[in-house]
Amino acid sequence: MVSSPFAVKMENVNFRYSSCAAEGLRDINLSVRHGECIVLTGASGCGKTSLTRIVNGLIPHFYEGELRGDISIGGKNITSWKLDELSMKVGSVFQNPRSQFFNLDTTNEIAFGCENLGISREQILQRINKTVTDLHIERLINRDVFSLSGGEKQMLAIASAYSLGPDIFVLDEPSANLDAFATNQLREVLEKLKGEGKTILIAEHRLYYLADIADRILYMEKGRIVKEWSVKEFGEVSKEQRTELGIRAWNLSQVKIEHHRSTSKEETGLSVEHLSVAYTPKLPILCDISCTMPRNKITAVIGRNGQGKSTFARCLCGLTKENSGKVSYEGKELPYKKRCGKNFLVMQNPSYQLFSDSVMGEVELSLKSGKKGGTTEAWDILRLLSLDEFVEQHPMSLSGGQKQRLAIAAGIAQNADVIILDEPTSGLDYTNMLRVHTLLDQIQARGKEIIVITHDYEFLVNTCDCVIEIEDGIITDQYQINTENENKLLRFFMNI
Amino acid sequence: MKVDTRCVPSVAKSTDALLVGDRRTLEPRTKLLILLIINITSFVQSNVLCETICIAMIIFAMLYHRSYRLAIKNLLLFIAMALLILLTLRVENTVVGMLSVVLIMARKIFPTFMFAALLMSTTQVGEMTASLQTMHTPRQITIPIVVIMRFFPTIKEESRGVLDAAKVRGIRFTFWNFLSAPGKMMEYIMVPLMMQLSVVAEELSAAAVTRGIDSDKQRTSLYQTRFGIVDIIFILLFSANLIFAFMGGGIW
Incomplete structure (x- = not known):
């Protein structure tokens, strides 16, 4: 049946989006053999997502533009593929787990594609059973999709694609919203797909989990493929070269703790005593937590999703009320009602937090609520966060990183003492990760305490000073980030 | 690849339960x-x-x-x-x-x-x-129904995000604020909510296309x-x- 030795073949492919300014593709020549796993990497906006869209047919059918060159998928020219038939050949998984399912129950979600393509009910049942047993996802069946964790949702997305029986899988930053544990689960499923001889194309920033799966790594820049390595070669790429290209680590155990922060004495900052939170009496989320977070250190809160980490942050920020216990800043108690605004949360998706119609307006809105006026102050803050050239722009027209900075600017303008960041580096390449690192150093220098919730090992090791591990609603460990604790931390992330 | 046969009956059973339905x-x-x-x-x-x-x-x-x-x-x-x-x-x-x-x-x-x-x-x-397909309802009607039913919980989820964000930014949706500046308050809720929903909608439709949503075959169930x-x-x-x-x- 297989006529061509290549699952995907592109010759001199060029593409330009007709509607948006996003970078297209230039002179792409790529041949992917059957059963091969290709990793596409490069800075945000380098064209790796566009490349995946060509393979699954979203370009040019969904994202319109000017496409030139020869493309064949499964030995058949792209122009002779009908889009619905292509979906049985190429399975797609996207970045955002919350926006790729259609049904509210998981079983029907796996069946959804089959239903659309008019496959008979008996066959659909068989396919569901095959998908569930092949991918070992028995625990996902018959559940409410909204009750699934992010990792489980991504697993469901893979299962839904799998049930259509494709032999090529295209994944666009599938781990961007996942914690370390879910990323490991993702790796296991990808290993299974590879073991079955599926061809896999994956666009990613986070690379370490692909070390045992990938065959080739392609580096893209401004719409072109500029570098290519085999797995073996890629393992030998030096740290300097990686940093220069902005590529994430391939092997986490090679990421060394480098920064040497002054070992100055810890100053009292935020602390909690006997804090308990429960949404229902029988189901406590946090049980009797006590800890201190020094004012002059960057504290990282780590732990599996759904184990109390985000509830902890929400409680610190005054979004969720505690059932008992207290939160204090510099030894003075901060009651629930006063916490909001004093402890400022920068959300994982900062676009939620921007309400004004210009960058300047955004800062002024916060200055007002912080009961301080004056545009000199606003300019000062915007300069600190290098947003001063965008004062007139609409917040929604900013890039992801700029939105994040603007949210932080709002926090500073609101005169917050503590800035809490939820996953500030999810989906960022190495260069942008370092940028967040520098930024946090700067705002800390202004006397703000910083707490980050993170799953990003490289960022953690680069930027943070101490770690609080939360599991099952209690603090399981709390330690400094130094060479002695390196193994402990690494074990936590590699889930050994 | 070795298939774990033990779980086959359990899956079959659970799918059966879902389909035959002990739900009234x-x-x-x-x-x-x-x-x-x-x-x-x-x-x-x-x-x-x-x-x-x-x-x-x-x-x-x-x-x-x-x-x-x-x-x-x-x-x-x-x-x-x-x-x-x-x-x-x-x-x-x-x-x-x-x-x-x-x-x-x-x-x-x-x-x-x-x-x-x-x-x-x-x-x-x-x-x-x-149920609608047994009457040969065209997919131009069934698909929008899927989307509407899918969107209600999403709106709920997204609005929660927006309300939290507003609280963090010191914007209070109190009765008094609504009386004194109704336009501003609506803007603070609706603009970010619509922005978020349109992002979800776009991503959702892209995902739908890769799952055969615009196939011209008769849909099954x-x-x-x-x-x-x-x-x-x-x-x-x-x-x-x-x-x-x-x-x-x-x-x-």
């Missing part, structure tokens, strides 16, 4: 038809008895679906509303009079809302499409739905009440 529910088309009947009844009837029968039957339908909490909540809400109307009618004051008009309007559409809530909470998206005797009983009951409403509900 009316056929989705029955629910849609009853919703329509209730809608007409509400606007035709001009009589307390007819209205009471309608509410009672909806409560009965809720109990049949084992939606006990929904039944109690709605019953209490309706009683509260009825009492409030009685109370406002006794006070002679223009403002109170206006309030009572609003309440009477609300009471008119209340049965429809009650049944719609039942329909939403007891119907799987897949059941609905399966995992679920199977069938009319039963209970469906007929419920339809007859609600139709009888509709006739009663048309007759002016005039027993006395």
Whole structure:
């Protein structure tokens, strides 16, 4: 049946989006053999997502533009593929787990594609059973999709694609919203797909989990493929070269703790005593937590999703009320009602937090609520966060990183003492990760305490000073980030 | 690859349970038809008895679906509303009079809302499409229904995000703020909410395309739905009440 030795073949492919300014593709020549796993990497906006869209047919059918060159998928020219038939050949998984399912129950979600393509009910049942047993996802069946964790949702997305029986899988930053544990689960499923001889194309920033799966790594820049390595070669790429290209680590155990922060004495900052939170009496989320977070250190809160980490942050920020216990800043108690605004949360998706119609307006809105006026102050803050050239722009027209900075600017303008960041580096390449690192150093220098919730090992090791591990609603460990604790931390992330 | 045979029966069993259903529910088309009947009844009837029968039957339908909490909540809400109307009618004051008009309007559409809530909470998206497809409904109708039912929980989730974000930014959605700056407050909720929803919508449609949503083949269904005797009983009951409403509900 297989006529061509290549699952995907592109010759001199060029593409330009007709509607948006996003970078297209230039002179792409790529041949992917059957059963091969290709990793596409490069800075945000380098064209790796566009490349995946060509393979699954979203370009040019969904994202319109000017496409030139020869493309064949499964030995058949792209122009002779009908889009619905292509979906049985190429399975797609996207970045955002919350926006790729259609049904509210998981079983029907796996069946959804089959239903659309008019496959008979008996066959659909068989396919569901095959998908569930092949991918070992028995625990996902018959559940409410909204009750699934992010990792489980991504697993469901893979299962839904799998049930259509494709032999090529295209994944666009599938781990961007996942914690370390879910990323490991993702790796296991990808290993299974590879073991079955599926061809896999994956666009990613986070690379370490692909070390045992990938065959080739392609580096893209401004719409072109500029570098290519085999797995073996890629393992030998030096740290300097990686940093220069902005590529994430391939092997986490090679990421060394480098920064040497002054070992100055810890100053009292935020602390909690006997804090308990429960949404229902029988189901406590946090049980009797006590800890201190020094004012002059960057504290990282780590732990599996759904184990109390985000509830902890929400409680610190005054979004969720505690059932008992207290939160204090510099030894003075901060009651629930006063916490909001004093402890400022920068959300994982900062676009939620921007309400004004210009960058300047955004800062002024916060200055007002912080009961301080004056545009000199606003300019000062915007300069600190290098947003001063965008004062007139609409917040929604900013890039992801700029939105994040603007949210932080709002926090500073609101005169917050503590800035809490939820996953500030999810989906960022190495260069942008370092940028967040520098930024946090700067705002800390202004006397703000910083707490980050993170799953990003490289960022953690680069930027943070101490770690609080939360599991099952209690603090399981709390330690400094130094060479002695390196193994402990690494074990936590590699889930050994 | 080795297949773990132990889990095959368990999966088969669980899918069977889902499809045959130990859930007690009316056929989705029955629910849609009853919703329509209730809608007409509400606007035709001009009589307390007819209205009471309608509410009672909806409560009965809720109990049949084992939606006990929904039944109690709605019953209490309706009683509260009825009492409030009685109370406002006794006070002679223009403002109170206006309030009572609003309440009477609300009471008119209340049965429809009650049944719609039942329909939403007891119907799987897949059941609905399966049911419509047995009548060869084109996918131009079934797909939008999937999307609408999928979008309600999303709107809820996204609004929660927006409200939290506003709180962090020191924007309070208090009653006083709504009175003094209603435009600003609406803007603070609607603009970010619409932005987020449009992002979700775009990503969702891209994902849909890769799952064969615009295929021109006849759509099939995992679920199977069938009319039963209970469906007929419920339809007859609600139709009888509709006739009663048309007759002016005039027993006395």
